[in-house]
Amino acid sequence: MGSRSPTRFLNSVTRPVAVLDFKESLDAICRPQFPAASWAQRRVPVLAISGGVDSMALAFLFSELQKTFPGLQLGSYPTHPACAVTVDHSLRPESADEAREVARTVRGMGSIKSMVRAIRWRDLRRRGIDPATLPNIESLSRRLRYRWLGLTCRALKSPFLFTAHHEDDQYETLLMRLLAGHGYRGLQGIRSANDMPETDGIYGVHKSGLLVDQKSPQPLVNFRPTVRETKKLRHIFTDDKDAGGGDVMLDWDSLDGIHFHPQTPPANEPLLPYLTPLSTEDGGVQVYRPLLGFGKDRLRATCEANGIPWFEDSTNQDETMTRRNAVRHLVGNYTLPRALQKPAVLAMCHRSQRRRRLEEAEARRLLVRAAVARDFDSCAGTLIIDPPTLGARDIGSGRPRRLHDDARREARRPHQRLIAALATRHLMSFVTPEKSLPAPSTVGTVVDRLFPDLAPEPPTGAPAAFSFSGVLFDPIVRPGTPTKWLLSRAPYRSSLPAPDFSVDWRDCSTPPPTDEESTSGLLDTWAEKSHGWRRLVHPKMWDGRYWISLASCVSERFHVRPYRADRAREFRASLPPKTRARLEDLLKHYAPGKVRTTLPALYRADTGSGDERERVRDEHLEMLALPSLGIRLDGLDRWVKYEISYKKVDATLLGGGRGTSSRGPLVGYRGTVGLSRRRRLQRMRHP
Known part of the structure; x- marks a missing residue:
């Protein structure tokens, strides 16, 4: 625990961070996630608190901020009291006690809730491997930590995670990239705001979640105009109708027919079969770093001035353990040339970011x-x-x-x-x-x-x-x-396995966990639904492009794999003539040549009760549907249902005509x- 000597902050150089300065930093980086939204429910700011001096300063500043501004709004979201999450990596014997002590200290600040999440490393320990001895333990711990934090944000329905990266972290990162020989595009340091890393495939965390939210009875974000805006629009339309004198095709009793979406569907060409485009995802959790403009000495002064204890991780002082520790030791114990000192390196970072x-x-x-x-x-x-x-x-x-x-x-x-x-x-x-x-x-x-x-x-x-x-x-x-x-x-390489995710509901078991999921305890299980239907709690990412959700009332094993011509022959023969002709037109116009081999297809495995971890051979699969084309066997929705959407894309780059x-x-x-x-x-x- 650090010293609380008043000489550390009662001077003109090292001064504590003021609440107003912290609020200005937050307002500068927390931009509205959905600018077109008319209303949003309150959200919980999630804080990643490790117990160090920087994260404890972040917790204290957030606590004081919410006490000073009870109606605090971050971006376009009103907020609930913040929640601090401490991830116990379980790499040191005393880490569990320290995590509980950190949570107890944060709760003592008065306006912040806290919780502890532990990484158990069950899969490695079961094989007799000590995770602390792994050569890539730093990157592996980072990935599992972010996935735990992302799942916690999803459980709390929070769109933002705040971390305590500060100016000295930025400086160390830039020095490491200079040592690695990066150019100016690699010398931009840590970003103040970005999508949550290391969470690919987690629905509601990685660039997704909006579509499911909009289908709920009480969505967290509302894009429909408010009552006041609706009345104003009705008056405007009425005045335009009276002034024009012509018939206006508009339902004046309701605005349900008006779409307030920035994308306009393209005109339907009469020679092409119409296919309703899939909805594209949006949302996810954003990571914000409001302390990047403050040095560690100011954060230490903030804790000392307000009597906030912190906990030093002994592994951070071992300069032989990680490259960052070595750079930190070099900066703290040696005088570097002026061009490599913090002011010059940070100025270079700002120039690189601007460029x-x-x-x-x-x-x-x-x-x-x-x-x-x-x-x-x-x-x-x-x-x-x-x-x-x-x-x-x-x-x-x-x-x-x-x-x-x-x-x-x-x-x-x-x-x-x-x-x-x-x-x-x-x-x-x-x-x-x-x-x-x-x-x-x-x-x-x-x-x-x-x-x-x-x-x-x-x-x-x-x-x-x-x-x-x-x-x-x-x-x-x-x-x-x-x-x-x-x-x-x-096209998929024959030397690599094709993308596949399966759901085995024959024995009412959960989907098989991967090694990473077993290590961290992160599992998306299915849940019972009324009338015997089972469904996936959250959609699954397939092939890095499609989000797919399944529900079924039968005990079968289902797979989502790429379209295969040999499996499609039987599928086409089972379709009614009209649907078969439409499928031919859709494949011809929308998925010609090799494109169709990359389409997702829903299969049922006709094998016996084998191990669900074993990969089912293609000849044992029966094609049931092509979800992205809207083609399925007749009566399929009576025993299996699916929903599909496309990944998040930048729609602002689409449309328009060349000048x-x-x-x-x-x-x-x-x-x-x-x-x-x-x-x-x-x-x-x-x-």
Whole structure:
């Protein structure tokens, strides 16, 4: 426990963090999660408290903040009293007692609840392995800790988690990345707000949860207009109707027919079979770090000034245990060159962050203004793109050619390639099954094909299909038109098992836990429903793209696996003629070629009562439905039901038309037109 000497904070350098300063930091990073929402229920701020001086300062500041501002609102959510969660990693004998003492201390602050979650490591200990001896114990503990915190947030229906990362943590992170040789894109440090990491596949935590919430009788977020707004809209519509004098097709007794959603469904083409798009997910838990602007000395002074005890983890003082401990020892015991001291490194971090923000904004402008993302189909997980021309000179623009045009264009090419790479990553995010997107420096080969005018060498021959990072790029070549590309999930490799999740309800048992779930005790079990129906409590992620939920009233074993042509023959033969014809049309127009092999299909295993951990062979599966296409066997909903949605995507990049402006390339440097240049142009146009 640290010292409480008043000389540590009664000076002009090290002073405690004031509540108002803390509130300003919170307001700066807590942006509304759903700006279009008209109303939201109260939420519980969840605090990740380890017991160190930084996390205890966070708990104290939150306690004082909610006492000072009883109606505190974070983002667009009114709040309940905060809840502190302490994760016991069970790596030291005294860790359990320390966790309970931390929880007791936090409860003593008066306005914060607390709880302890323990990682038991059952699977490893059962095999006689001490988890503390694992070489990757730091990364493994981090992953399990975030998953526990994410599940706790979901149980408390909290959309935000607050951690106690501070300025010194930022400094140490930047030094480690400098030692690793990162460029400026890797020197941006810890973000003040981002989606919760290490929680992929957990519904309601990782970029999901809104659709289920909106189906509940009392949703936590309401997007419908309030009564006052409804009356105001009714008056506006009535005035417009009276002023226009014409018939207005509107139900004046209700606004149920008005959709307040930012996305507008595309017009239905008469020659294509209509397929209702799948809803895309949204929501999840955000991680906020309000203490990044405060140094550890100020947090220590905050605890000392207010008599808040903290607990020092002895493993943090061992400089041989982790790289961060070694960097912390180096910073605390040696004087580094001025360029590596905290002010210089943090200033470099801010410059890197600003540069990245500008580059990302430029990439988004390229996608929106040029309408690159033409047609996104959530049912098949495909995206048609129309890449613009970036590097070539616009011959028909009428712009006079200048002496150094070629040199200037060549100098802009690296920046244009970077912006094109960032834009390509945004496009890949719509269809890729990967958990993380590739680094911009690795997307160069894709940029060469999508933007051939930026390639070092002009392309030879017709464009060909290729795969990259789980995405298949298939060219759409038509005479007289620029090449478009169809992006879809890459075909599955025969050397790797296809994505599969199963539910075995033959013996009323829970789904088999993975090693990670057994280690941490994180299980999503099914629950009994009325009239003998069983269902999954939360949807499951399939292939990194689809969220699927199952319910059944029979004791069978079900699988969700990719579409297989050999299993589909029997499935088609079992369909009525009209449904069979519709399936043929849907596959032809929405899932041509290899795309259909990536569609999710619902199967029933016809094997005996084998071990549910064993992988069922494909010949023992009977296809029941293609959930994303809305095709199923007749009468299937009497004994098994399913719901399916697509992962969260950035819908703001979709739609719109390409402008006809002749201002030249959208990407790259565009110099301002000064007085001297205007005069030269006038002389050239009017000699």
